[in-house]
Amino acid sequence: MVQVLEFVDVDVVRGHKEILKKFSWEVDEGERWVVLGPNGAGKTTLLQLASTRMHPTRGTVSVFEEQLGKVDVFELRPLIGLSSAALLNHIRGDEKVLDVVLTAAYGMTGRWREEYEKLDERRAFQLLHEWGMSTMINRTFASLSEGERKRVQIARALMTDPELLLLDEPGAGLDLAGREDLVKRLTTLAQDGAAPTLVLVTHHLEEIPPGFTHALLIRDGEKVAAGPLAEVMTEENLSTTFDAKLRLMQTEGRFMAVAAQ
Ligand SMILES: Nc1ncnc2c1ncn2[C@@H]1O[C@H](COP(=O)(O)OP(=O)(O)OP(=O)(O)O)[C@@H](O)[C@H]1O
Numbered sequence: 001m002v003q004v005l006e007f008v009d010v011d012v013v014r015g016h017k018e019i020l021k022k023f024s025w026e027v028d029e030g031e032r033w034v035v036l037g038p039n040g041a042g043k044t045t046l047l048q049l050a051s052t053r054m055h056p057t058r059g060t061v062s063v064f065e066e067q068l069g070k071v072d073v074f075e076l077r078p079l080i081g082l083s084s085a086a087l088l089n090h091i092r093g094d095e096k097v098l099d100v101v102l103t104a105a106y107g108m109t110g111r112w113r114e115e116y117e118k119l120d121e122r123r124a125f126q127l128l129h130e131w132g133m134s135t136m137i138n139r140t141f142a143s144l145s146e147g148e149r150k151r152v153q154i155a156r157a158l159m160t161d162p163e164l165l166l167l168d169e170p171g172a173g174l175d176l177a178g179r180e181d182l183v184k185r186l187t188t189l190a191q192d193g194a195a196p197t198l199v200l201v202t203h204h205l206e207e208i209p210p211g212f213t214h215a216l217l218i219r220d221g222e223k224v225a226a227g228p229l230a231e232v233m234t235e236e237n238l239s240t241t242f243d244a245k246l247r248l249m250q251t252e253g254r255f256m257a258v259a260a261q
Pocket residue numbers: 014015017019037038039040041042043044045046203
């Protein structure tokens with residue numbers, strides 16, 4: 001089995017700020033991880049490292065068993081799908097939905113070639129269909145709702161048929177129905193044996209799709225707990241992570257937490 005991610009004693013320091021401290025974490029092929037933590041915990045920084053967009057200040061990060069700093073990251077990047085708010089800023093509002101997805105095959109945003117491989121076009125159509133966007137392929141990205149944009153972004157992240165899919169807060173800004181639609185689609189993805197290894201970052205327990213297998217809890221750049229979901233999701237771990245006394249509830253394979261009275 002391939003080790004997809006291996007962080008060993010990773011520090012990330014910017015100015016006087018230690019964003020990650022002695023952080024170690026391993027993700028194996030086929031696992032579905034949720035990364036939970038409060039604002040500023042270091043979750044996006046973790047995804048920046050995992051997506052090879054950032055190198056650690058100290059320690060080592062290996063992606064598909066290749067150590068960052070000793071490998072050409074441009075060889076690794078097609079294996080990694082990333083959907084994040086930062087990437088959203090690079091998508092032009094007047095770009096057509098189909099092109100937003102299609103251009104990922106060429107590692108770019110913005111259509112620049114007139115001719116695309118038929119195979120790529122078919123894959124983009126197929127992904128947009130799977131993510132419920134087939135009726136909107138000729139719309140501009142700017143004209144979409146927040147939920148539709150999120151789905152297009154995930155379709156784009158899947159375009160290169162990656163072996164690792166990183167989703168940074170895909171539920172942010174969605175209303176209740178939009179969130180539930182997203183959770184349902186991510187549940188289907190998580191249960192698909194052919195789907196890539198998944199890492200989903202969120203603040204909200206309600207967004208954890210059934211079928212996710214592992215959890216990483218992070219606070220102030222440090223790991224609180226990591227491992228199989230059922231072992232990690234305890235009131236004690238969550239209370240420590242969010243610095244609040246929490247009551248944890250589970251229903252229909254979903255989690256939620258409220259402040260303890
Ligand atoms: N270049 C930088 N210089 C200084 N501090 C930084 C820099 N980049 C990030 N930070 C800080 O590091 C901390 C972790 O940031 P990060 O974005 O990884 O957290 P996060 O868990 O994703 O937060 P959120 O949930 O709010 O998105 C934050 O306090 C942030 O302000």
